Amino acid sequence: MKIIIAKDAGYCFGVRDAVSLAYDTAQEYGDVYMLGHIVHNENVVRDLDQAGAKVVKKLDDVPDAKPILFRAHGTATHVWDKAQKKEMNIIDATCPLVKDIHNEVRMLEKEGRNIIIIGDHGHDEVVGIASQVENPIIIATPDEAQKLRKMKKAGVVSQSTQTIENVQEIINILMTKVFDLRFVNTICFPTKRNQQQLKDLSEKCDVMIVIGSFTSANSMRLTQLAKERNERSYQVTCADDLDRNWFKDTDVVGVSAGASTPDNIIEEVTVRIKSFTKTLEEELVYE
Numbered sequence: 001m002k003i004i005i006a007k008d009a010g011y012c013f014g015v016r017d018a019v020s021l022a023y024d025t026a027q028e029y030g031d032v033y034m035l036g037h038i039v040h041n042e043n044v045v046r047d048l049d050q051a052g053a054k055v056v057k058k059l060d061d062v063p064d065a066k067p068i069l070f071r072a073h074g075t076a077t078h079v080w081d082k083a084q085k086k087e088m089n090i091i092d093a094t095c096p097l098v099k100d101i102h103n104e105v106r107m108l109e110k111e112g113r114n115i116i117i118i119g120d121h122g123h124d125e126v127v128g129i130a131s132q133v134e135n136p137i138i139i140a141t142p143d144e145a146q147k148l149r150k151m152k153k154a155g156v157v158s159q160s161t162q163t164i165e166n167v168q169e170i171i172n173i174l175m176t177k178v179f180d181l182r183f184v185n186t187i188c189f190p191t192k193r194n195q196q197q198l199k200d201l202s203e204k205c206d207v208m209i210v211i212g213s214f215t216s217a218n219s220m221r222l223t224q225l226a227k228e229r230n231e232r233s234y235q236v237t238c239a240d241d242l243d244r245n246w247f248k249d250t251d252v253v254g255v256s257a258g259a260s261t262p263d264n265i266i267e268e269v270t271v272r273i274k275s276f277t278k279t280l281e282e283e284l285v286y287e
């Protein structure tokens with residue numbers, strides 16, 4: 001059996017940098033606080049908590065003089081304003097590519113356009129993007145796009161981790177609804193790369209394993225893309241979720257992972273898959 005691991009599987013640079021900043025800040029100040037989990041991964045969250053990076057529900061729960069870390073996928077403007085007013089020590093881990101989306105959406109608004117954001121309702125990144133402008137419309141699915149009223153002028157951006165397929169389908173519908181439509185493709189390049197490698201691998205391999213939390217929209221989307229191309233695709237959160245029966249009569253296994261999956265879990269899953277076969281030919285990295 002051969003195992004092929006997608007080269008860009010797992011942490012994107014935005015998440016990787018934010019996680020290291022959380023560890024570094026906790027070490028420097030004793031502890032650091034975050035409004036929600038930094039990644040959708042239970043093991044990482046537990047380890048960070050032990051290192052002193054704690055999760056709180058609101059700014060008022062942060063002890064005096066302790067730093068607040070704003071996470072990679074961005075923070076709503078009213079939260080920024082409040083933290084600045086309270087003169088809190090803000091550690092900004094916002095991914096530069098998320099900041100780009102904030103800038104793009106503000107520019108589209110300046111052009112006098114209605115703003116449409118393609119993204120998951122209630123997702124922190126989408127909430128952060130929406131807070132940059134007045135009354136944006138959030139669309140998650142083609143069905144929701146169908147229900148949109150006709151309008152003269154609109155500007156569209158997308159959440160960084162959307163699939164190209166979902167965005168394309170929604171844009172096709174918006175073209176029938178909006179006279180003057182401007183779309184800025186803000187799916188980030190690590191997401192595009194990860195999705196493309198996963199699609200290629202799913203077609204090449206007998207079995208496709210996607211590692212990621214079931215609470216991560218990004219990992220769920222990767223699994224959906226894999227299943228559309230290979231019915232022997234499975235999502236797991238860790239090595240213990242693997243079932244050796246999946247690998248019967250299998251020559252090639254592909255492995256990919258969502259942007260919130262740390263390297264050690266990818267390694268553990270790969271080692272466990274290897275243990276299911278006595279005849280591992282080779283382990284390759286797919287670019």
Ligand code: SF4
Pocket residue numbers: 012013014015072073095096097098160161188189190191259
């Ligand atoms: S998914 Fe893309 S935009 Fe989001 S943190 Fe990672 S690199 Fe940045």
